[in-house]
Amino acid sequence: MTERRPPEHRRPTSHDVARLAGVSRSAVSRCFTPGASISEETRNRIMSAATELGYRANALARNLKSQQSQLVAILASRLDTPFRARQVKHLSRALIAEGFRPLLLTADHSDDLEPLLSSMLDYNLAGMIVTSDTPPVAVVDECKRLRVPLVLINRNPEPDGGDRIQLDTRAAAETVFDMLYTAGARRFAVLRPEDRTYTVMGRVSAFCELVRSKGLSCHQLSCGTQSYAAGRASIRQHAELIHGCDGLFGTTDLLACGALDGLKHDLFLRVPEDIRVVGFDDIEQASWAPYDLSTVRQDAGAQAELAVAMMRARLQAPDAPIRREHPPLQPILRGTTEKTETR
Amino acid sequence: MTERRPPEHRRPTSHDVARLAGVSRSAVSRCFTPGASISEETRNRIMSAATELGYRANALARNLKSQQSQLVAILASRLDTPFRARQVKHLSRALIAEGFRPLLLTADHSDDLEPLLSSMLDYNLAGMIVTSDTPPVAVVDECKRLRVPLVLINRNPEPDGGDRIQLDTRAAAETVFDMLYTAGARRFAVLRPEDRTYTVMGRVSAFCELVRSKGLSCHQLSCGTQSYAAGRASIRQHAELIHGCDGLFGTTDLLACGALDGLKHDLFLRVPEDIRVVGFDDIEQASWAPYDLSTVRQDAGAQAELAVAMMRARLQAPDAPIRREHPPLQPILRGTTEKTETR
DNA sequence: ATGAAAGCGCTAACAG
DNA sequence: CTGTTAGCGCTTTCAT
Numbered sequence: 001m002t003e004r005r006p007p008e009h010r011r012p013t014s015h016d017v018a019r020l021a022g023v024s025r026s027a028v029s030r031c032f033t034p035g036a037s038i039s040e041e042t043r044n045r046i047m048s049a050a051t052e053l054g055y056r057a058n059a060l061a062r063n064l065k066s067q068q069s070q071l072v073a074i075l076a077s078r079l080d081t082p083f084r085a086r087q088v089k090h091l092s093r094a095l096i097a098e099g100f101r102p103l104l105l106t107a108d109h110s111d112d113l114e115p116l117l118s119s120m121l122d123y124n125l126a127g128m129i130v131t132s133d134t135p136p137v138a139v140v141d142e143c144k145r146l147r148v149p150l151v152l153i154n155r156n157p158e159p160d161g162g163d164r165i166q167l168d169t170r171a172a173a174e175t176v177f178d179m180l181y182t183a184g185a186r187r188f189a190v191l192r193p194e195d196r197t198y199t200v201m202g203r204v205s206a207f208c209e210l211v212r213s214k215g216l217s218c219h220q221l222s223c224g225t226q227s228y229a230a231g232r233a234s235i236r237q238h239a240e241l242i243h244g245c246d247g248l249f250g251t252t253d254l255l256a257c258g259a260l261d262g263l264k265h266d267l268f269l270r271v272p273e274d275i276r277v278v279g280f281d282d283i284e285q286a287s288w289a290p291y292d293l294s295t296v297r298q299d300a301g302a303q304a305e306l307a308v309a310m311m312r313a314r315l316q317a318p319d320a321p322i323r324r325e326h327p328p329l330q331p332i333l334r335g336t337t338e339k340t341e342t343r
Numbered sequence: 344m345t346e347r348r349p350p351e352h353r354r355p356t357s358h359d360v361a362r363l364a365g366v367s368r369s370a371v372s373r374c375f376t377p378g379a380s381i382s383e384e385t386r387n388r389i390m391s392a393a394t395e396l397g398y399r400a401n402a403l404a405r406n407l408k409s410q411q412s413q414l415v416a417i418l419a420s421r422l423d424t425p426f427r428a429r430q431v432k433h434l435s436r437a438l439i440a441e442g443f444r445p446l447l448l449t450a451d452h453s454d455d456l457e458p459l460l461s462s463m464l465d466y467n468l469a470g471m472i473v474t475s476d477t478p479p480v481a482v483v484d485e486c487k488r489l490r491v492p493l494v495l496i497n498r499n500p501e502p503d504g505g506d507r508i509q510l511d512t513r514a515a516a517e518t519v520f521d522m523l524y525t526a527g528a529r530r531f532a533v534l535r536p537e538d539r540t541y542t543v544m545g546r547v548s549a550f551c552e553l554v555r556s557k558g559l560s561c562h563q564l565s566c567g568t569q570s571y572a573a574g575r576a577s578i579r580q581h582a583e584l585i586h587g588c589d590g591l592f593g594t595t596d597l598l599a600c601g602a603l604d605g606l607k608h609d610l611f612l613r614v615p616e617d618i619r620v621v622g623f624d625d626i627e628q629a630s631w632a633p634y635d636l637s638t639v640r641q642d643a644g645a646q647a648e649l650a651v652a653m654m655r656a657r658l659q660a661p662d663a664p665i666r667r668e669h670p671p672l673q674p675i676l677r678g679t680t681e682k683t684e685t686r
Numbered sequence: 687a688t689g690a691a692a693g694c695g696c697t698a699a700c701a702g
Numbered sequence: 703c704t705g706t707t708a709g710c711g712c713t714t715t716c717a718t
Contacts, residue, residue, distance in 0.1 A: 011467075011489060013695055024705045029697055039703060054485075059465035060412060061695035064403045064710050074447070079435070080627075085428035092422070092449040096459065101466070104417070104447040106435040116439065122402035123444070142397075146354060228631060261632035284423075288571060289604035290633035356711055367689045372713055382687060404711035408694050 012053040021049035032057050063124060072311065073103045073120045075113070077133040081226075081254065082283035083300070087131055087153070090304035098308055100126060107133055114138055121146060127311040130155060130162075132197060137161075149314035151307045154199040163310045165303060167199050168326040173206035175296050175331050176249050176278050177214075183276040183294075183337035185247020188218040191234055191255045193226045200226065200251055203280065207249050219245065223255065231258025236266050243267070246275050253279035253286045253295055260291055260336065277336040292335035303327045355396040364392035375400055406467060415654065416446045416463045418456070420476040424569075424597065425626035426643070430474055430496070433647035441651055443469060450476055457481055464489060470654040473498060473505075475540060480504075492657035494650045497542040506653045508646060510542050511669035516549035518639050518674050519592050519621050520557075526619040526637075526680035528590020531561040534577055534598045536569045543569060543594055546623065550592050562588065566598065574601025579609050586610070589618050596622035596629045596638055603634055603679065620679040635678035646670045 014028040021028070023042055030036035031046040049055075063069040072095050076088050088104070095102045103120060107113050117139040120128070127149040128135075135150075140161030143150040150162030180188065188211045192204045204220065211218035219241050223234030231250065235242060235258075242248075242263070250256025256279030263269045263277070271277055279286055282297035306325055314320065357371040364371070366385055373379035374389040392398075406412040415438050419431050431447070438445045446463060450456050460482040463471070470492040471478075478493075483504030486493040493505030523531065531554045535547045547563065554561035562584050566577030574593065578585060578601075585591075585606070593599025599622030606612045606620070614620055622629055625640035649668055657663065 011695095014697095015695080025695090026697075026705060026707095027703090029695095030704085033697080037703060042703080054488075056461065056465050058407070058467065058695050060403050060407045060467055061710090062697075064401070064407050064695080064712090065697045067710070069403060071446075079432040080425070080429045082423070082425065082428075085425075086423045088447075089422040089449050092447050093451075096448070101463070102447045103414075104431075104435050104445045105439070106432050118399065120444070122399050124401065124403055145397075228627065232632070257631065265632050284571065285628060288600065289575070289608050354711095357713095358711080368711090369689060369713080370687090372711095373688085376713080380687060385687080401711050404694090405713075406694095407696085407711085408713045410694070 011058065012055045014055070014057065016053055017046060017049045017055045020053060021045045029057075067124060069124045069126055070099060070101050071103055071123045071125050072100045072127040072129060073105055073117070073125055075105045075107065075117065075128065075130040075133055075135065077106070077108055077131075079106045082285060083253070083281040083298075084132065086283075086300040087303065090300045091129060091131070091307060094301075094304040094308045098312065100308070118142055121148065126315060127151065129153065129307050129311065132199075134198075135161075147318045149311045149318075151311050151314075153303065153307060154197075163314055163323045163325075165307055165310070165325050165327055167202065167298070168329070169199075169202035169206035170210075171326070172203055172280070172296060172329055173210040175329055176203075176207060176280070177210050179278050179294055179296075179331055179333065179337050180247040180249065180276050183247070183272055183339060185245075185276045186216060187245045188216060188247045188249065189221055189238075189242060189245040190218060190249040191231060191251045191259060192220045192222050193224065193230065193251065193255065194222060195225050197226070203249075203251055226252050226254060228254050228258035228261075231255035232262040232266070233258075235259050235262025239267055242269075242275070248275055248277045250277060250279040250293075253281045253283040253293065255279070256293055256295070257285055257291050260293065271336050272338050273340050282332050286332075287334070294334045294337040295332050297330040297332050299327065299330070354401065355398045357398070357400070359396055360389060360392045360398045363396060364388045372400075410467060412467045412469055413443050414446055414466045414468050415443045415470045415472060416448055416460070416468055418448045418450065418460065418471065418473040418476055418478060420449065420451055420474075422449045425628060426596070426624040426641075427475065429626075429643045430646065433643045434472060434474070434650060437644075437647040437651045441655065443651070461485055464491065469658060470494065472496065472650050472654065475542075477541075478504075490661045492654045492661075494654050494657075496646065496650060497540075506657055506666045506668075508649055508653070508668050508670055510545065510641070511672070512542070512545035512549035513553075514669070515546055515623070515639060515672055516553040518672055519546075519550060519623070520553050522621050522637055522639075522674055522676065522680050523590040523592065523619050526590070526615055526682060528619045529559060530588045531559060531590045531592065532564055532581075532585060532588040533561060533592040534574060534594045534602060535563040535565050536567065536573065536594065536598065537565060538568050540569070546592075546594055569595050569597060571597050571601035571604075574598035575605040575609070576601075578602050578605025582610055585612075585618070591618055591620045593620055593622040593636075596624045596626040596636065598622070599636055599638070600628055600634050603636065614679050615681050616683045625673075625675050629675075630677070637677045637680040638675050640673040640675050642670060642673070 018025045092102045114136045131153040152164045208218045221238040224230040279295040282295045286293040361368045373381045435445045457479045472494045474496040495507045551561040564581040567573040622638040625638045629636040
């Protein structure tokens with residue numbers, strides 16, 4: 001008596017719904033396809049059958065058929081970093097809002113991304129958004145070949161594999177310079193992290209160039225990583241140079257926070273009286289009391305929406321020319337660039 | 344002459360590989376199936392054909408057939424919060440390490456999760472991991488019915504829909520109490536955020552109970568959200584009460600950091616001389632110079648691995664009894680509970 | 687060890 | 703408007 005009745009936990013299929021509603025499977029399919037022609041009555045019957053059974057179309061099957069999933073891979077490194085977390089949060093929300101499903105790929109010390117990324121491609125991705133880790137060329141090519149829209153956020157401009165959202169380093173440099181100069185800085189320094197991210201390196205060199213083009217001096221202070229600890233250590237390490245400066249560009253808020261603590265606690269300098277400081281990104285901690293750090297905001301929300309829009313556009317016009325967009329920057333003036341009594 | 348030749352960007356299928364290698368599609372499939380029987384020679388032929396064509400098995404089709412995807416949904420709220428970001432990072436890594444693909448669902452002001460979550464279920468999830476947002480009952484039931492393993496991290500114990508990783512609030516309370524008491528605190532206060540997360544509320548009440556069971560006093564200071572700003576505001580608001588206390592449990596590092604700044608900059612109290620402070624989570628900022636906050640570490644990495652292991656176990660034994668695990672806690676002693684010259 | 691055949695659950699082209 | 707039919711790309715008996 002081993003009667004083989006369908007197990008209780010089987011998902012109902014369109015077949016089940018069709019049978020219960022007394023229609024064909026195509027009817028069911030049409031019922032769940034936005035622009036399909038179906039009579040009001042059948043639709044109702046199907047709908048009630050569907051809800052009764054708890055039917056939900058199997059996305060895998062649907063995607064297999066339509067050769068297109070709603071899956072979008074997000075590749076992000078250093079997710080535990082405040083700005084990156086914000087970026088990813090907004091990306092995820094923006095994608096979901098547009099009906100996509102974000103697949104999260106966190107990769108750090110560039111542990112061989114290649115296999116991972118290309119295994120994501122197995123899912124017939126609707127797109128891929130990369131923030132801050134340069135995807136291996138193989139993957140970029142693969143995306144191109146498979147016509148998977150690829151959006152790079154703040155990535156190196158070279159490989160030109162996909163659409164890009166890119167910081168306008170010139171504009172950034174000018175904004176930062178203005179903030180520091182207006183606050184009275186004349187002898188500049190900038191933190192140069194050694195883990196060379198394009199954006200960050202770009203900011204450093206653009207800033208230096210700009211400062212020098214004004215006939216002012218700009219020291220580059222090397223510091224290991226883009227972290228609080230590195231920022232602080234760097235200040236200690238370059239103490240002498242620092243004493244000759246009155247304006248510091250932290251390159252990144254995380255670095256800037258570390259630097260601020262170094263300036264105050266290690267070198268006993270007053271900010272902004274002895275030295276003005278500006279960061280970049282406007283992470284939450286920049287506004288915390290001990291920092292009150294002037295910075296430049298990158299609007300993660302707008303950036304995310306732009307990324308999704310670019311992806312969607314590419315999806316519709318795979319052969320359109322590559323786009324590159326500069327999202328807007330907004331200077332945030334806080335205590336570290338406050339005007340002090342001159343003279 | 345509109346010759347319809349296969350578009351260049353079509354993915355090669357097992358069929359293409361089979362043809363090139365001169366074998367059947369089944370052979371190709373077997374070649375990519377771990378424990379299948381296939382001769383060394385055919386395997387080689389197939390493999391080289393596969394690499395030549397750049398073949399990768401279509402995950403959608405595979406999953407459709409096997410009724411099981413490698414997709415795991417992570418539901419996380421407040422991703423832009425340091426501890427949550429760390430959690431998600433580790434979850435993502437742990438999942439990927441085990442061959443799963445994390446789908447990221449960020450939901451905040453509990454914008455109707457239900458449709459979202461259940462639409463995720465359309466992907467034949469291999470599991471679902473929820474951190475900090477209680478999933479609607481409907482979804483929990485759905486998971487149960489569809490036998491989708493559900494792991495809840497630090498969620499309310501009531502619905503008992505899935506396996507849980509849960510803070511041991513008693514142990515947490517004892518750890519915190521010890522840290523404060525040992526540092527000399529006798530008159531306690533605790534921050535009570537109004538956005539009632541189970542874990543957080545549990546910490547608050549367990550702590551208060553414990554303190555009172557020792558015959559000591561414990562004031563609950565209400566504060567709006569679990570944020571830096573709320574922590575700081577709360578201190579200002581409860582200034583009088585605070586002045587009568589010498590030990591504060593911040594409930595969350597974010598709150599504790601805000602509180603610390605409130606204590607120092609608004610009430611002009613010295614920490615730890617006038618009042619000792621302990622946070623919870625050990626976010627990076629707790630170790631920053633201005634805070635140097637004693638706290639209790641929840642090991643996000645271990646937590647994530649545990650979550651994935653539990654998920655995997657449930658996948659293999661859907662009917663095993665529900666598990667509940669308490670991940671270990673580790674007190675981190677820093678400046679805010681330093682012993683000061685007594686008397 | 688291998689190939690033929692039968693689907694997984696769905697959609698879409700085509701008749702009616 | 704509706705049902706029939708033919709797959710999407712893969713896996714998996716089942717013979718051979």
